Amino acid sequence: MGTVYVARSSGGRTVALKTMHAAIATDPAARTRFRLEADAARVIGDRFGARVVDADALAETPWLATEYVLGPPLDEAVEAAGPLPEQSVRALGAALCSALGQLHRSDVVHRDLKPSNILVTAYGPKVIDFGIARAIGDDRLTRAGAAVGTPAFMSPEQATGQEHDAGGDVFALAGVLVYAATGHGPFGHGQAADLLYRVRYAEADLSGVPAALAPVLAQCLAKEPGARPTTAYLAAQLHDGKGEFADHLPHELLADIGRRAADVWRLVPQRLPAPVAGPEVMAGTTAAGRRRSRRGVLALGGALAVGAAAGGGAWWWQERTPARGGGGTRTKSSTHRTQNIEPLWTYTVDVVVTAELGAVVPQALGGMIVVPTGGGSQGVSSASGARKWDSYSEESSWQTLVAGGRLYRLSIGEETSDGIGAAVTLQTVDPKNGKTIKTLARFAGTNDELPTHQLLCVTDRVAYVVVGKGKNDGTGAFSVGETDALGAADLETGKLLWSKPLPVRFELSSRLHFLAAKAVGSRLVTLQEVKDGTVRIVVRDASTGAVLWERPYGIDEPDVLRGGIAADSDHLYLGGSRLWALRLSDGAVTWKTSTEHVHGPPVLKAGILYAVGGGVGLTAVDARSGKVLWTERGGEVSEASTAWPPVLGTRYAYYKNGTLLRAISLSSHTTSLTYQTSGRQFYADADAKLVLGVDSQNLTAYPLQ
Known part of the structure; x- marks a missing residue:
């Protein structure tokens, strides 16, 4: 929906500043949702939510400023310190019951309660991101029969597009507490279709939930809304209310909260350059004469997160670059400019590829690009983008x-x-x-x-x-x-x-058995999706098919693995919360990068791994040791996409950043060229020296250098 910045007012107040993407701001319904989000955030109040400092849903770039919450999202807390002890889960649950009760008494339902939307502070949890919250019984912004929310934590009625009332939030809350206690959701993870099916028909997985807590959460996870308890009743079952909230948190989590509080003031922000004079309305200002200003809020220089209303951690980017959306030439400093160039050609595929087959995957050979569509194949000239033949x-x-x-x-x-x-x-x-x-x-x-x-x-x-x-x-x-x-x-x-x-x-699974495969010497290396939607690394003897070893690969979005496998004769290289290497002989971990960032799938070339890191951009790592050799510099990386591996040329590496395909120089490690793109996945036609960007219906060619 937008970008969230760590920001500081002229008076020194640190806030989370959420701005809506320009393309979305043209939709009146999206603006209405944005206004309702601010209203819901005010309803929950600063005790249970991030206090709203100011907002303007009518500005050219709609914005919302809230307090900067000093605490991690629940999913990060569990990932870093492991599942919470029972006393912490009970205290957390009771406090969240009070937060939801505050909403429900005002006839508002959250509809997207999940671990990443709960920030844990020393004084209690805070619920954020009310982007799809609405008044109970109000379906004007919801299409009939459409499921809106996060599949892993939806209620059964929400999964079928029916009315989601207070009981639906109770169902989601129970899922959040199962996650807090075990590290996994009540219905596993995987593709949306599988999750929605399990939410509607399968029994919740409460393995690992403390024995005394399991019956309480099981009642909340009843398929029928009327069988679930109210938030007041549930709070009484969870906790007696004695003691301070911090007393019930593990030391590791309290230490993390303390570190994040200190990090906010560790760096001194730099003011942004003054906007260029002229008729254009700069992003970050309101239209003249229409609404009040943002009261002197100063961007600290980088995006904190995408789509969240207030983040707990701080990722700082100190380059003095205006926070501007969209395309066009972007000035990165007073001495370095990037060129935004038009693509060579765009070809529109006649048949829209169905979801289970993924996007168009081009196969380039001999000056032709073969485009399988699910309804046939089309042959496209690499030189011109003109169709040369069809098969059916x-x-x-x-x-x-x-x-x-x-x-x-x-x-x-x-x-x-x-x-x-x-x-x-x-x-x-x-x-x-x-x-x-x-x-x-x-x-x-x-x-x-x-x-x-x-x-x-x-x-x-x-x-x-x-x-x-x-x-x-x-x-x-x-x-x-x-x-x-x-x-x-x-x-x-x-x-x-x-x-x-x-x-x-x-039978309703929308992905096939394998996401990627590669024959490496005497081994067949595969990334295999199993029935519950999880992914396993399975390495087989290529001559017999016997499984040599396998291990789970915990990844939230399996589709990113379709970009291929990076492996040499000794190791398999993977992305995720870090870049890491597994020995092909036995699956043992050889190394992991020391810094934790979400990384997309890597590409291996001449002993160097190239991958895109969230909040970091393009990164080069020595494949033998795992040592980071260099990271992209001199460019805005808040919207760097980790959903696909980069494409490597001889001079540049290419990856998607926001709406741009960015060419990073392999010598200077800075952005040299940018291209507007609607592509979601990118492939190389090495013979024709093209980068091929594809979405569900278009194939676009850019020069590969």
């Missing part, structure tokens, strides 16, 4: 792959009335016209109408594939009764070398 075999992005200078495809058959097609075949394809050159292997007993086949990776001699058996019932990505297997096929003889069954997947 219904292949998706999971079934085509370029390897070793050849284009491979798993065949997809035409739909039949009975849902039972022919056997899946592996073919080579001519990128110039999309026609089959040769059939390499045929997988007996499989059904080519199932949309869940995957061509994972191909070596000089072997193709690793997922193929399925059963009837395509059209219910979703996976069909009822479907069985899938991971196998290896010899490219010369067509013989199936080995086949291993895969776990049954829930």
Whole structure:
């Protein structure tokens, strides 16, 4: 929705300053939500929330200033110090009951209560981010039948787009307390469709919840709202109200709160340069003559977080850069300017790719870009972006792959009335016209109408594939009764070398079995999603399919792993809360970076890992030791996207930052070029020297240098 800055008033008050993105501010409904957010924050008051200092929802850039809360979000507290002891959970729950009671007495429901929206201070928790809060019974800003909120902590009625009243907040509160006590939510994690299904139909997972607390939370997690207790009753069941809140917190959490309080005053803010005179209204000011000013609030120089109303920690960025949204040339200092250049061409795909198949994934070879769409493939010229051919075999992005200078495809058959097609075949394809050159292997007993086949990776001699058996019932990505297997096929003889069954997947799952795979020497390295939506690192013997080792990979957004695997002959390299390396021989951790930042998936080149860090930007790390070699400098990094690996050229590394594709010089480590982009994922066409940005329907080319 916007960007939140740590800011300080001319009188010395430290605040969290939330501003709305310019593109969103043009929507009247979004402005209404923003105004209601400020109203709800005032309703909860400064005892249970972040006190509202000032706000202006009618300004050209709507803004909201609240007190800067001295304490971590609950999810960060649990991640840093582990699950809270029972006494802490009870005290936290009782205080949150009082906070919600304050809202409900004013006929307001929060609707997005989750660990990241609860800040833990020494005096009690504070509830923030009322972006989707509303009056009970008011559905004017909610589309009928639409689920709005965070799936892992939604109530069953909210998950189906029905009325979410005070009982829905109680359900979410119980989920928050389960997380505080165990480190996991009551319905696990994973993709939204799986979470919503479990919220509606599955029993809550209370494993790890203290025995005396479990029955209380189980009652709150009842599927029927009428069976849940009120906040007043629940508070009495949780805690007797004796003692100060801080007395019930573990020492590690209190120490963290103290450190954050000290950090606020550790650095001296720099004033921003005066705005350039002229008719343009600068971001950070109100339209002349329309509303009051922001009363002298000074940005401390960097974004604290995106989409949160008030952060607990402070990430400081000291470059003197105006906080401006949108594109255009951005001046980074008085001596260095970046160029914002138009893309080379944009190609619009005819068929919108369905959610379970992900965005368009281009396969570049021989001056052509093959674009599988789920309804066929289209051949696009690398030079001009002009379409050269179409095919209509219904292949998706999971079934085509370029390897070793050849284009491979798993065949997809035409739909039949009975849902039972022919056997899946592996073919080579001519990128110039999309026609089959040769059939390499045929997988007996499989059904080519199932949309869940995957061509994972191909070596000089072997193709690793997922193929399925059963009837395509059209219910979703996976069909009822479907069985899938991971196998290896010899490219010369067509013989199936080995086949291993895969776990049954829930039919409404929107992701397939594997997010990424890579053959590394004698091993097949895979990132595999299992039935509960979690991801596991599974390393197999490439010659037999036997599992050599596996371990969980805790990641909130599995889709970011689709960008590929970074590995060499000895190690697998991963992102997450840190960059880290696992030994391929046994899965042991070799190193982790010392600084904790959210990192996107890394890319490996010449012994150096490149990854995008949240609040840091592009980072280069020595793959052998884990030592940080350099980080991007001289540019605003608050909107650096960690949702995809960077693309490497010979001079620049490219990644998305806000609405821009940024080219970072590999020699000076500064931004050299920027491009406006709507892309979400980025690929390289090394032969044509292109960066290919894709979203659900567009393919855009930028120069790769």
